[in-house]
Amino acid sequence: MANGLPMSAELEQIDGEIQDIFRALQNGFQKLDKIKDSNRQSKQLEELTGKMRECKRLIKEFDRQFKEDESRNPPEVNKQLNEKKQSMIKELNSYVALRKTYQSSLGNKRVELFDMGAGGNDPVTEENVQLASAMSNQELIDAGNKKMDETDQAIKRSKMVVEQTIEVGSQTAANLKGQTEQMGRIVNELDTIHFSIKKASQLVKEIGRQVATDKCIMMLLFLIVCGVIAVIIVKIVHPSNKSIPDIPGLAPPAPAARRLLSIAFN
Incomplete structure (x- = not known):
């Protein structure tokens, strides 16, 4: 402290x-x-x-x-x-x-x-x-000439720096222009891809709805066929069961069969 x-x-x-x-x-x-x-x-x-x-x-x-x-x-x-x-x-x-x-x-x-x-x-x-x-006059003149030479050299270096800066700026501008054009092409390609994906999604949805409809129809037909087969099997196993109606084309009605048998024996 x-x-x-x-x-x-x-x-x-x-x-x-x-x-x-x-x-x-x-x-x-x-x-x-x-x-x-x-x-x-x-x-x-x-x-x-x-x-x-x-x-x-x-x-x-x-x-x-x-x-x-x-x-x-x-x-x-x-x-x-x-x-x-x-x-x-x-x-x-x-x-x-x-x-x-x-x-x-x-x-x-x-x-x-x-x-x-x-x-x-x-x-x-x-x-x-x-x-x-x-300082004498000659010394002043020599010092002035020296300062002028140094100033000229500094100006030349400044000009070189400016020229290099302009060149770098032009090259940078060209690179930026090329990159801008490339970005534009990428954006267009992305728009095309997005449109294609949208159309593909709609097509997949339509196919899905079509497949679902076909499945419902096939399931309904399958159930009908199963019902017919079940009725045929039951009719064959229990021909005397009157609760089961005859299937058209499978067997003639019973009265007609009896008439045919009576005609044959007479």
Whole structure:
């Protein structure tokens, strides 16, 4: 726990290193006031600049670790840690501004922009630029020609990228068109298959109804035949049974048979 603020072990270690750098920066700028030689002052400023770069890196590391621990901390702790980060950024910015003041007073020919973004953003480091007043006309011309060559090369690379992008886009469009046509053919084939299945289903239903009707007729005929056979069998087994009528064509009626027998004997 640093300054009464609950922190993880990693945050405490990073915070301790940052505070050490801040103390070193404070002592370094105090010593800078006592140095009279401009070369030694420039060297001292370079050392302080290196410490500020290291401090910026540690602040980034502090922010990264803070975001990792944010879900595990209470909201109040997260608020305090964020305020502490903003305080460290603000303090570093004050040393950056102080460094620029010393560089201006020393008439340094190289100015390095090393500012923190407003609103609590991370520090942003820009490349060093050389003052035009320190360069001769020929140097300015050579630097301009070099920049123009670099710009031309960048434009050529951009054109190549654009051409490749257009080519890839055309090829993709052709592939999409072919796939669209293929999908259309597949849809038409699916419609044909669906129509064929529908017609086949109707035909199967008609055949099923026809088969059911034929089965009913065959069953009725079978029952009629069975009844006739049963009557014949009973008539043969019990010819004297009067409850069973004679089957037409199977035997003549009894009175007619007797008449025929009487005629034959007479």
